[in-house]
Amino acid sequence: HGCLDPAFIDYVSGLSMSPSVLLVSLGVDMDLSSYPVITHHLDREFEVVIASNADPALAPPGMASVLLMASADHSDFPPRGTQEYLNTKKELAEQVIEKATELIPELQNQIVVQDVATPHTFERYTGIPEGAIYSFDQSVGTKRPYFKTPIRGLYLASASTFPGAGIEAVVISGRICASDIMGWPEARRLRQRSSRS
Structure with a gap:
């Protein structure tokens, strides 16, 4: 701690x-x-x-x-x-x-x-x-942990973080982390290239 x-x-x-x-x-x-x-x-x-x-x-x-x-x-x-x-x-x-x-x-x-x-x-x-099958409470207004932690370089991607539980939400959580790690403009370029192929 x-x-x-x-x-x-x-x-x-x-x-x-x-x-x-x-x-x-x-x-x-x-x-x-x-x-x-x-x-x-x-x-x-x-x-x-x-x-x-x-x-x-x-x-x-x-x-x-x-x-x-x-x-x-x-x-x-x-x-x-x-x-x-x-x-x-x-x-x-x-x-x-x-x-x-x-x-x-x-x-x-x-x-x-x-x-x-x-x-x-x-x-x-x-x-x-x-x-808890959905990790933290899914109620409207619940603020799940952000993907960036107070520890530099430590990211969170899971059902316990924003945007929440479920396959789609967890994939989005992972993409947000990856985009931030790669730098958002670079992540956009990669997505554009992969959508063209």
Whole structure:
């Protein structure tokens, strides 16, 4: 922390994290090709994604790869590795599967393989605090860290910086950094050359 301005540390420390999700991944013995790829449940806290309808290679013929996502908070889960955590994870997954079965009849009876990820899972595998799937809060008015840091030559390009989370935003973040490092006029010339070829 010695190299950083205390105001910068306070600013970053004060940023809120985005929400997380409970993600239930299913392989089901059902042909769901007539369903849309994404379906939002009426309460908008729940989403069904039939991934194999976007990419048929994700499931054998006549079967489907289904992702069920429900809003979840890191604090809703007991510590990872405890029996209480496993019980909570199982109970919430069952609730989400029941909800999805309202949209896709017989779904819960056709599950071949199942995996469940909680905010703790996302935190464990990505290192993002609270398993915040979009890193810092995405609300309007949230000022994410700028690509330049107070340390000369240290740049930030990620879902945690401006302009935000998502593939397109992260690519833009990287381009902003690269353009600044190369000098903005040079970056423009390179883009113009590549668009002509």
